[in-house]
Amino acid sequence: MSITNNFTGHLTRTQNKKIISEFIQRLEMKTFDSDEDRANFFSGLSRGLEPPSKREPLTFKDQAVNMVLDAENLPDETGRKLATQALSIDPNSIEAYLYLGSVEPHLKAISYFKKGIKIGKELFNDEYLKENTGLFWNIPETRPFMECLNGYAVILYDLDRFAEAIPILEHILKLNITDDMGARRLLMLSLIKTDDIKKFRKYDEKFQDNDAQQLFNRALFTLKISGDNDTSRNLLYQANKENKNIIPGLISMSKIKRFPFFEKEDLNFVIAFEYIIMAKKIWIQTDGAINWIRKNIDFLRNLG
Numbered sequence: 001m002s003i004t005n006n007f008t009g010h011l012t013r014t015q016n017k018k019i020i021s022e023f024i025q026r027l028e029m030k031t032f033d034s035d036e037d038r039a040n041f042f043s044g045l046s047r048g049l050e051p052p053s054k055r056e057p058l059t060f061k062d063q064a065v066n067m068v069l070d071a072e073n074l075p076d077e078t079g080r081k082l083a084t085q086a087l088s089i090d091p092n093s094i095e096a097y098l099y100l101g102s103v104e105p106h107l108k109a110i111s112y113f114k115k116g117i118k119i120g121k122e123l124f125n126d127e128y129l130k131e132n133t134g135l136f137w138n139i140p141e142t143r144p145f146m147e148c149l150n151g152y153a154v155i156l157y158d159l160d161r162f163a164e165a166i167p168i169l170e171h172i173l174k175l176n177i178t179d180d181m182g183a184r185r186l187l188m189l190s191l192i193k194t195d196d197i198k199k200f201r202k203y204d205e206k207f208q209d210n211d212a213q214q215l216f217n218r219a220l221f222t223l224k225i226s227g228d229n230d231t232s233r234n235l236l237y238q239a240n241k242e243n244k245n246i247i248p249g250l251i252s253m254s255k256i257k258r259f260p261f262f263e264k265e266d267l268n269f270v271i272a273f274e275y276i277i278m279a280k281k282i283w284i285q286t287d288g289a290i291n292w293i294r295k296n297i298d299f300l301r302n303l304g
Contacts, residue, residue, distance in 0.1 A: 170224065193286075
């Protein structure tokens with residue numbers, strides 16, 4: 001069990017994040033003179049945090065972070081005010097810009113995400129960038145920057161500004177080579193939409209995903225470049241075999257913009273609705289794609 005789990009089992013998400021944040025703050029300020037010194041430090045952590053009166057005063061940056069953490073548990077309007085107040089304490093708080101971007105309408109959110117990205121690029125540049133490129137999602141201090149990049153890319157995708165979203169998504173993949181954020185999902189769909197065959201094949205080969213979402217992407221990609229043939233139909237069959245919940249959502253007349261309530265958690269339903277929310281518009285915007293699915297429903301049934 002980790003040190004933080006000893007303290008945080010019955011706390012709220014915000015309280016958990018505050019405690020973890022404080023542990024990180026204390027680690028950043030600590031220089032260990034010996035293995036014994038290190039052991040004593042972590043032994044002290046395992047007994048809990050010191051009373052507020054005995055702790056080091058928080059920096060402006062840390063105060064701003066705590067205010068944003070509080071904002072996350074408040075109604076949006078109150079949270080906005082608190083996050084704005086956090087920026088008055090620390091104008092370079094990426095966390096505050098990330099929060100504001102997450103609660104504002106698209107066009108206003110873009111300006112907040114871009115400010116967070118600008119600060120992140122200034123902070124994590126030169127030697128830092130050279131040493132840590134590829135690992136950014138694994139480093140706590142760079143995560144808000146990565147989330148700003150992702151938030152910006154998602155909005156561009158939602159606004160059909162695919163050509164602008166693609167370089168942002170590729171930048172995320174460069175900074176985080178294992179793609180723990182799943183940025184490649186929107187990237188692959190954007191590449192299908194923009195007919196970028198070379199890049200689609202490049203990233204398809206790089207990640208070699210064989211899950212339902214990428215199988216459907218391959219089917220759509222193959223339909224676009226070579227039409228209705230044995231290859232595209234067999235890819236559609238393989239995709240449908242992997243998850244039979246996706247096709248009904250793609251051919252449905254209704255628009256799905258958010259997850260429905262599930263009485264039982266079913267991973268296949270979650271994967272299906274996630275894909276439908278992301279990909280349905282790309283299928284609709286691809287000439288003949290939805291009719292192609294409808295035409296081949298009997299083919300899919302006959303194959304199993």
